[in-house]
Amino acid sequence: MSGLVIGQQWWCAAGLIYLLIRVSRLGGVIAPISLLVVVFLSGSWFLWQNSQFDRLSWHEVQPRAVQLRVYPDDIQVSGNQLMVTGTTNERQHIRAFGRLKSATEARHINGIRQVTRWLVQGTNTLMSTARNKNQFDQHKQARLLKRHGQLEMTQWQVIPSKSRWWQLPIDRIHELRKTLLLRFAALPPTLSEYATNLLLGASDATFYEHNPGLQQLGLLHLFSISGMHIVYLVGLCRFLLARCGLTRETSYVLLACLLPAYALIAGGSATLVRAVLIGELGLLQPLISGGRHQLSGQDAWSWSLIGGLFLQPGVLLSLGGQLSYLLAFTLLVVSVETAWWQTWLMNLVGLPVILHAVYQIHLLSTPINLLIIPLFGWVIFPLVILATVTSAWLPGLTNMADMLLHGFSQLITWFGQLPGLITVGKLPLGLTVILLIVTLLLIDERKRRLHWFMLLTLCYGSAFLLLHFPLDGEVSFIDIGQGDSILLRDPFNRHVSLIDTGGRVGFARPAWTKGTEPPARVVTITVNYLHSRGITTLDDVNCSHQDADHIGDVGKLLQLMTVRRLTIPAGMRQSRGFQTKIAPYLKQTQVIELQAGRPVPNFPFTIYHPFTPGPGGNSDSVVLGAERNGCKFLFMGDLDQAGERAIMQQFPSLTVDVLKLGHHGSDTASSSEFIKQVHPQLSVISAGLANHYGHPKQSVLDTLQEQHIPSLNTADVGMISYEYYPWGNSHWHTMLPIRTPQAGSPKPSREPLP
16 A cells, blocks of 8 residues: 555555455455455555645745754755755755855854754755656655755754753754764764764765775665664663663663664664564563563564554655565564575565666675674674773774774775676566565475576576667667766667766865765766666767866766777867866776768767867867667767858758757857758757756747757756667657647657657
């Protein structure tokens, strides 16, 4: 019901129908009626949650002045970036962003330790759905987190907030958490990161950047407060309370009261809520039953799932929630196995879910887990607790612990760099469910385990071939913001090319804000999409010219993927843009300078510009032509109108089906004469949403309308893809629906080429 109502995953209805049929065949009427009551109650609860979210969410962009009640631990400062999360008087949960003006202001706001009220003014932004295939979906996350809006603050005022009597307990817990966050931040760097993650559940993006091996080796669960951490902490507290002379019953009651408070202190993640609920059941059940009845593991797991869904209705729609409940259930089933076999089976169960969300797996993941988990439980976790608690009295121990943890981090990074990282690609949802079911059957039916293992191997092999040798090809205009990035992929991935990578235009920033830049879009968008298609190697990356919004992220791309060949306009090798953005990251990549009239062997494009070497400015942009499935494309870079006239003179008979307009639709390009000569049936504009340059210009749109040429803009519809098959079928696809099509533009978002 959660997947059906909250996640709108209609296939969940099949599981619900199957469950109803199974229960109806048990005989009697109590079980079917009970199940129907549960379906009705849970469906009503989830529908109410949906209606509340829709009612409270902001659906229009407009200036707003709101008052937020903000817990101190919901204030985050990163360089000159400020982010606060608070609640309005109407019970809306709002996240607000602002820019700080000085390091002094940043320290002052970051040092706030009490609950405050923020009087903020600004304009809200709408949380959009994913604008590219397999991109992070901001709107979906907002629904899961019950976040009703986000605001770009232009002004704010912070005033003290008085707590009412029923707010005092929660307020004091959040104030304690902020005090601990500030104290942990003053610890040596590595110990600070470990203590903040392991004890307070406060993950910093830079932590995973500093420790890439954690994600590559599948060790992120060690740094997400979960069942292992709760069992360890409860066991430690029971030991200490017993040494203080408290009876077992008294210590159980005390721990049952403290666990919910710790859930708030540690961030309240999905994995933590599940572990705390199971911990509460384990502590309270012997007290209630007087020790006469023992709650089974399956019942404890089931009650924790019911409680988790009541508190967080979308918990099973997040990767953390899925893995938490799935692996906890699997542990109950495989508890009779050896520790070695338990680890293998649990990794095998989580693999389909991980590949559906992350696309990669390391062959050393299971062996490293077998090695690291005991070390983590017996050495790392106790060391972090001991060094953190005694940091004020034993600085020598604190520094020694920091050195040991730094060595441990380096060891994990070294393991992560070993060969064995396999990019499988994004498993389709249906195949993910099938693989999960087959894996669970493999675990359950021990006598036929070999048969199920062979079937599972066949399924994974088929999935790998399907993802790495797809039948379809594509020409995709990636929505990279204000910039260009175009992917051309042949069927069966015979040849994969990328034209430009996009990149942010750099501006001078104060020294105290360094290190706060957001991740490059080529990582979160382009590389993420390539990995989801099982692609780790690009045959060629083509740099149109040296502007940052076209090649600013080439260096990052070269670090993350294998690039066999990189092309640039003739003469650009000596430019400052090439020397700073590309040259430092070149390894085995071949660099070729392009010039019209000079063919390049095995190059799947026709070169129409430049005609002479140049420094790599707009007027030197490489213009490439390509034909896919009988459809002719022309990619203009940022070429100006003078360059267009030169192409018309040199290639007077040039016509195309699809024209990628030059310079993002600027009026410095796309002259009426050029558009008329090449006579495209469709024009594509790559521009950023609400960009500061006013692209595309109205004069260019007027030219297109006068010549009855439809246009698609990434700013309006997200990623634009032309998908085709070897037997000739093709269609266009846009990530977002075409809401206000211009005259002559394709009507639906999937339409054959005009």
